Amino acid sequence: MSVAALPAGAPPAPRRHLLALAVLVAAASAMAMGSMLAVWLTFRANAPLRESPDGLRMIRDWLPADIAVPEVVTNTMMITFVLLCVMVQWAVHAGRRGDSRHAATALSVALLTELALINAQFAVWTQMGIGVRDGAYMTMFYAVTGAMLALIVVGTVLTLAVLFRALAGRIGDPGLLGAHALHWYALAAIFATMWFVVYVQK
Amino acid sequence: MALESRPGSSPAALAAPLTTVDHAGIARLVHAVAGLWALVAAVLGALIGLERLDAGSALLDAGAHVQVVALARVALTFGLLGGMLTSAALAAVPGQVGAVALAFPRGASLGAWLWTLGSALVVWSILGNGGPGGGEPAMVELYLMGLGTMTLGLLAVAVVLAATVLAGRGPARSLADAPGLAWSTLVASVALVATLATMLGSLVYVAVDFAYERVAFGGTDGVAAWVGWAMTQPHTALFALPCLGVLLDAVDRATGGGLAGRGIARVGVGIASVAMLEPVTQTTFVLRFSGSGRAVLGSVLPWLVFSSLPLLGVVVVLGVSLWSMQAARARPTGAFVAAFLAVGMVLTGMLGSAAQRIDAFGLAGSVFEEGALVYVAYGAVLATMAMRSLLLGTDGSPRTLGLAALGFLGIVVAALPLYVAGILGQTGGVLAGFDDGGVVGMLNLVSGVGHAIFAMFLLGVAAATGGRMSAASS
Helix, strand or coil: CCCCCCCCCCCCCCCCHHHHHHHHHHHHHHHHHHHHHHHHHHHHHCCCEEECCCCCCEEECCCCCCCCCCHHHHHHHHHHHHHHHHHHHHHHHHHHCCCHHHHHHHHHHHHHHHHHHHHHHHHHHHHHCCCCCCCHHHHHHHHHHHHHHHHHHHHHHHHHHHHHHHHCCCCCCHHHHHHHHHHHHHHHHHHHHHHHHHHHCC | CCCCCCCCCCHHHHHHHHHCCCHHHHHHHHHHHHHHHHHHHHHHHHHHHHHCCCCCCCCCCHHHHHHHHHHHHHHHHHHHHHHHHHHHHHHHHHHHCCCCCCCCHHHHHHHHHHHHHHHHHHHHHHHCCCCCCCCCHHHHHHHHHHHHHHHHHHHHHHHHHHHHHHHCCCCCCCHHHCCHHHHHHHHHHHHHHHHHHHHHHHHHHHHHHHHCCCCCCCHHHHHHHHHHHHHCCCHHHHHHCHHHHHHHHHHHHHCCCCCCCHHHHHHHHHHHHHHHHHHHHCCCCCECCCCCHHHHHHHHHHHHHHHHHHHHHHHHHHHHHHHHHHHHCCCCCHHHHHHHHHHHHHHHHHHHHHHHCEHHHCCCCECHHHHHHHHHHHHHHHHHHHHHHHHHCCCCCHHHHHHHHHHHHHHHHHHHHHHHHHHCCCECCCCCCCCCCCCHHHHHHHHHHHHHHHHHHHHHHHHHHHHHHHHHHC
């Protein structure tokens, strides 16, 4: 005896909660750092003039003459972010194919690079050897780089959570890996802006 | 006889309201705290009005004047405005978009509790001689921490509300179907994500500077100088933006779903969100009529965009609402009257803000700005009452109409005298030392009476809500 069955309904629409969350958090992070960099630029533009080290021109007396930014470390941080973006995209690619092993590997490398970023930030602070009380530049330098570090730490916690899911084989929700990747792309863009304003332009 | 535990008396049941992730439960928490803030604002407003009756005598300790003004401002902005319409949105938006819950209910709960904790820290710090101009450094730091916690909490709730409307809609619900409050909440939340994050950035600088060097950001005075923009117009208008959605929903209910020009109204809400540009850029654009023609034109264009365009958006929504009511020949309900008056109050506050930016009027630094703030903040309370009556189904009740009339009276009596006193040149932000000649002193007293009337309105709303809730539970 045949039994009439209702046809299956349309598949549910993909839930994009995490992607929406990632976009909104990225926007908030960008606005927070953007406002800090805008204030930084205002202070720099209003700094008094002094003679450049070569004595040929007048420059803004913002970064004190006796302080050197460790460019090797800061540039390494920028390059590390590029590597990190590749890793998180690798995780997304592996997640789409349902390959939890590759996703976990990619996320593990991403986690290591994030820890390296945190370490590098401490190295910058140590090598510069300035105190937060030493002046307006120093106070603002620690505030802006500290805020960036806080964003990196939040991202690292997110990576750790996603990694645990990947290790448990729960990578079925591609939205999570996509949101994680989007978060790090946004952080990379934010860091690139900060790197240019604070470390390159000085 | 064995003791029997009463239902609801177990530790888990007692903790349930504290740990709830139900959107209605979170909304109740936010609404209760916002209600307390509103009461604090009204009582302080009445006290300030009494204190300003005579600029020479001091009813309050003169050393506490700055703190009283600061607490009143926080109460009106990050307390009342931050909580009122947010609670309405938390209660109504998931249902409006066909979702069973918020997109990230734990995130919303975290945000609500952060905001509540921050509220307590701010009050505690100001009572302990902290806040802007505070004399106790540890309490000033606590104030900054409290303000940061409140901001972070509101930011989290805004993110969750925006995510709910964007990605948490039920099956076959498009964004184009979103009712007024859901749409205006989305627009306001996105704008607030931008402005509150901007404020957090400034707050980090001020807090680090205050904790260490105190050279770059001006110590205690720097608090108001660097984050003061977040507690005045046009930023406050963003908090009040969902009241446009409440009006559209009230019209929809009154006309039986006959809201005409829904798309135009949505565009109006979007245009009103242009108010976010000035807070985000942390710049004030003043319309100057002095100088060369090019300089005047150079000030006219930014003023038109930053100060006038948001007004156009509100006028569009008001126009669509009236047109819809007229076309449907609908009878105005209590909720419609309350929402219409609320939007009118917010519009009056925004008009005042735009007028304050016209150099020739000489209103900058006067109590005119305080009047605009009262219009916007109390207008948001009126809109929240309208939304509650829509949710509870009491929008047609004569009691709602009566409460709306009382609220409207309180707002106008509290704010209008400050507009007049501002035009007469009374300095803002101070409780003594200004010229109280002529009618200025009396105007301040009348404003205080208005705040007292508004406090009565708040108690009336609380009594009406409590009565309905006890009736429902029985």
